[in-house]
Amino acid sequence: MRILMIGAGGVGSAAAKILVERDFFEALVIADYDPARATAAAEAATSRRAGESRVSAAQIDASDADAVAVLAREHGATHVFNAVDPIFDMPIFDGAFAAGADYLDMAMSLSHKHPDAPYIECGEKLGDAQFAKAQQWADAGRLALVGIGVEPGLSDVFARYAADHLFSEIDELGTRDGANLVVRDDDGNEIFAPSFSMWTTIEECLNPPVIWEKERGWFTTPPFSEPEVFDFPEGIGPVECVNVEHEEVLLMPRWVDCRRATFKYGLGEEFINILKVLHTLGLDSTEKLRVKGVEVSPRDVVAAVLPDPATLGPRMSGKTCAGLYVTGKGKDGAPRATYLYHVVDNADTMRDYDAQCVVWQTAINPVVALELLATGMWSGSGVLGPEAFDAVPFLDLLKDYGSPWGMQEKPVG
Amino acid sequence: MRILMIGAGGVGSAAAKILVERDFFEALVIADYDPARATAAAEAATSRRAGESRVSAAQIDASDADAVAVLAREHGATHVFNAVDPIFDMPIFDGAFAAGADYLDMAMSLSHKHPDAPYIECGEKLGDAQFAKAQQWADAGRLALVGIGVEPGLSDVFARYAADHLFSEIDELGTRDGANLVVRDDDGNEIFAPSFSMWTTIEECLNPPVIWEKERGWFTTPPFSEPEVFDFPEGIGPVECVNVEHEEVLLMPRWVDCRRATFKYGLGEEFINILKVLHTLGLDSTEKLRVKGVEVSPRDVVAAVLPDPATLGPRMSGKTCAGLYVTGKGKDGAPRATYLYHVVDNADTMRDYDAQCVVWQTAINPVVALELLATGMWSGSGVLGPEAFDAVPFLDLLKDYGSPWGMQEKPVG
Numbered sequence: 001m002r003i004l005m006i007g008a009g010g011v012g013s014a015a016a017k018i019l020v021e022r023d024f025f026e027a028l029v030i031a032d033y034d035p036a037r038a039t040a041a042a043e044a045a046t047s048r049r050a051g052e053s054r055v056s057a058a059q060i061d062a063s064d065a066d067a068v069a070v071l072a073r074e075h076g077a078t079h080v081f082n083a084v085d086p087i088f089d090m091p092i093f094d095g096a097f098a099a100g101a102d103y104l105d106m107a108m109s110l111s112h113k114h115p116d117a118p119y120i121e122c123g124e125k126l127g128d129a130q131f132a133k134a135q136q137w138a139d140a141g142r143l144a145l146v147g148i149g150v151e152p153g154l155s156d157v158f159a160r161y162a163a164d165h166l167f168s169e170i171d172e173l174g175t176r177d178g179a180n181l182v183v184r185d186d187d188g189n190e191i192f193a194p195s196f197s198m199w200t201t202i203e204e205c206l207n208p209p210v211i212w213e214k215e216r217g218w219f220t221t222p223p224f225s226e227p228e229v230f231d232f233p234e235g236i237g238p239v240e241c242v243n244v245e246h247e248e249v250l251l252m253p254r255w256v257d258c259r260r261a262t263f264k265y266g267l268g269e270e271f272i273n274i275l276k277v278l279h280t281l282g283l284d285s286t287e288k289l290r291v292k293g294v295e296v297s298p299r300d301v302v303a304a305v306l307p308d309p310a311t312l313g314p315r316m317s318g319k320t321c322a323g324l325y326v327t328g329k330g331k332d333g334a335p336r337a338t339y340l341y342h343v344v345d346n347a348d349t350m351r352d353y354d355a356q357c358v359v360w361q362t363a364i365n366p367v368v369a370l371e372l373l374a375t376g377m378w379s380g381s382g383v384l385g386p387e388a389f390d391a392v393p394f395l396d397l398l399k400d401y402g403s404p405w406g407m408q409e410k411p412v413g
Numbered sequence: 414m415r416i417l418m419i420g421a422g423g424v425g426s427a428a429a430k431i432l433v434e435r436d437f438f439e440a441l442v443i444a445d446y447d448p449a450r451a452t453a454a455a456e457a458a459t460s461r462r463a464g465e466s467r468v469s470a471a472q473i474d475a476s477d478a479d480a481v482a483v484l485a486r487e488h489g490a491t492h493v494f495n496a497v498d499p500i501f502d503m504p505i506f507d508g509a510f511a512a513g514a515d516y517l518d519m520a521m522s523l524s525h526k527h528p529d530a531p532y533i534e535c536g537e538k539l540g541d542a543q544f545a546k547a548q549q550w551a552d553a554g555r556l557a558l559v560g561i562g563v564e565p566g567l568s569d570v571f572a573r574y575a576a577d578h579l580f581s582e583i584d585e586l587g588t589r590d591g592a593n594l595v596v597r598d599d600d601g602n603e604i605f606a607p608s609f610s611m612w613t614t615i616e617e618c619l620n621p622p623v624i625w626e627k628e629r630g631w632f633t634t635p636p637f638s639e640p641e642v643f644d645f646p647e648g649i650g651p652v653e654c655v656n657v658e659h660e661e662v663l664l665m666p667r668w669v670d671c672r673r674a675t676f677k678y679g680l681g682e683e684f685i686n687i688l689k690v691l692h693t694l695g696l697d698s699t700e701k702l703r704v705k706g707v708e709v710s711p712r713d714v715v716a717a718v719l720p721d722p723a724t725l726g727p728r729m730s731g732k733t734c735a736g737l738y739v740t741g742k743g744k745d746g747a748p749r750a751t752y753l754y755h756v757v758d759n760a761d762t763m764r765d766y767d768a769q770c771v772v773w774q775t776a777i778n779p780v781v782a783l784e785l786l787a788t789g790m791w792s793g794s795g796v797l798g799p800e801a802f803d804a805v806p807f808l809d810l811l812k813d814y815g816s817p818w819g820m821q822e823k824p825v826g
Contacts, residue, residue: 192693192694273686273690274690274693274694277686277687277690277691278690280605280687281605281687281715281718281719282718282719283696283714283715283718285718289714289717289718290717291709291713291714291717292709292710292713292717294707294708294709295707296704296705296707296709296714297705298714298718300704300705301696301702301704301709301711301714302694302696304702304703304704304705305694305695305696305698305702305711306694306695
């Protein structure tokens, strides 16, 4: 396996560090728009393993499908691993296809609001642009494995595991994400600092959340709908969660039989309030505005005024939890409610990988998937989500990587 | 009386329209940095009265004291009326003095936070820069009447009236400002749109609020301290009010005997929350930030993203109330609590003056004061607040202008 990874940001850099611990690949090219960033990520990874010579760096414009194809061919890439913002999904996806390589990403192509009823009906959905080309990939016998981060990704693997091994009938596949992360300033005071790109968080949280129901198909609601306090495991505790647009809702019902699929994000009351205020004022807007002689987009200003999430690791403490809450009937036919989850402590990822936990938790899953593809444990063609594959080898290998998942029975309501 | 009014914004334009209804002055020169704005204000005022020939327009840089003096001398101004942002107070104040004219403003020179204990102790206070020159004005026999808008202004007149005619002993002089104004978009939906400059509102509300107590003198607290629901008259009803830095607290105790002076602004829960969020994120900052290749101050972006308050009049409905809540002992020695107030309905000021109510309510008071100075009912020298003068002629003349004030007894707590 020869991997071309596009993107040397937080997730890409962490994935490279995890990759060099494994023997399953022959080459890893790390490409970024900023060649210095690509080189730094390659060096940071290489320095972790004596004699490591598989990693190199390159420059790429991820918005240019032809450039992606040229670089993939130049390095004989068998797999193109997309580790940049989903805004670049389509050129990388198309470039990989053109070069004859397989493709992986951690977030699907972007959605567009319904022009008339944005908070009731779906417009173009997450991944629609990719699924529109599924036949082309299938016909060519080539694989695009989409949404293989932690959420989407591990959450989708959990869905498949629940259907195959835990439940005879599923009511809801409810992804639930929560954390108790705290960021402190140099004086030790708690500060407001999102652990993920504020620009993307606004995009994700203010887009109309999508829900799937068997009778109704996909539909949307207003932002922050159906608030629910979910009790997260391993000391995180109760966090207020609300519906958010996310890939799981678009992926799971394609392969796993259920009555309803949702994604709720544990934003917490403070963060929800902040996002609502930004929206009320129009500060979430991406349209440029004239301000005292210069043109600037309000959302860019909001992102710029906050600390860079990539720098927060050392000032952060706490745990982050990704998981899937499944309700329905167990294999014995009795009502069952189970939370399948993966918790990461920031102290551990900082110590072992010099990576912030949210970023590291995203990065480990595509590496596990690449290893399953390299060894032939997973194989397929077309545009497939993680739930299209057998969950057991993935969950076993994740444990083997030293990052076990957990399972908690919940009260049946 | 020959008036040089500097500033042809909302308040200046409304003041000019009110002025032309009166006969007490010989000339009104409206000067603005933007000569077109000055001309428009002059024409709007002149067109309201047949044969009106007293009003002219000029260009001025309000930050240049020499330019103010030159323009004042050129037009033989006896009174310079400052109707621009308080940031320009000192050059206009000094320019008027240099030209031998008297001076009026509606907000005093700006404060600066205490460097070490900003939310406990005062640094340079509102008006300190002006009061530092009080002797100079007094020695020259010249008058600077500071803080003669509605708040400060009418509120200070109320303080003097309460002390002279209603109370034998005053515990608290508590300015309380509230409104039930609502702004709607073209579809009739309520939108968030402050009725006053958002830049100034942030400045006012996030600066440490100042309080005066007889034993302690002036001191500060954290923003939004001492929340209190105050029940406003004439159908406005209860509004959440919090301490805000304001001139009354600096003015009233200089001339009126009391135990405590406060200013609480009826921001309401939504607005308080918005200001807190802006502060949490650092979007209240005035320091320039680099955002995608341009330099911009976050606070300027927040102001730019909101509708221009000057355009809101036609889309606004409701009433605004300025007033003073006085507690203590009545002239009979019995406990007394009285709210002296002035309510303006936006529908009235839009119909009669094509001016938004908050702006119009600010503008009428300096016009009343100018008339009292012109007729000799008010006279004095030095740097004086409105409470240094007899309140009765002011309150009578305000009624005569068709804008009566009110008084409401409150339960004694």
